[in-house]
Amino acid sequence: MNDINIVLVEPEIPENTGNIARTCAVTGAALHLVKPLGFGTESSRLKRAGLDYWDKLDIFYYENLDEFLAKHGNDELYFFSSKGRRTHASVRYGKGCFLVFGKETAGLPEWLLKRYPDSCLRIPMRNTLRCLNLSNSVAVGVYEVLRQSDFDGLETAGEPTTFLWED
Secondary structure, eight states: OOSEEEEEESOOOHHHHHHHHHHHHHHTOEEEEESOOSSOTTOHHHHHHHTTOGGGSOEEEESSHHHHHHHHTTSOEEEEOTTOSEEGGGSOOOTTEEEEEOBTTTBSOHHHHHHSGGGEEEOOOOTTSOOOOHHHHHHHHHHHHHHHTTTTTSOOSSOOSSOSSOO
16 A cells, blocks of 8 residues: 555546645655546546656546545544634654545535545635635645655755756
């Protein structure tokens, strides 16, 4: 099992899912896609956003949210929502945790948030605005989990692969 699992429930925008796949690939997170998807998995927009990273990540598909919960309902699940009671940084994430995100236009279903109220997390933002972009929200969540583990397994020291300036 991967140390981090990203779950997208009924994602609608292929570019967001492609960007998230790229984030999963570079961080070692698994990507779980819960249908129905708002695009085909052969979409050129999806493929382009994910670049050539598709073969570098673990990806799992579920026919619906019930199937996902039947398989992972007892795992360490965190539901990202503007309705969460706690912030994403107030939690101590364990290995193998699942960060669950809803579709771009509606978020996660209300019944799901009510079922797991203590596992609903929010990313702080101005209260006059609705939400961050889905791919940005996933990146914020993933990197908080990684920060808590001191970026275990990722390159954090040594020479950068490219230099942006000369000394």
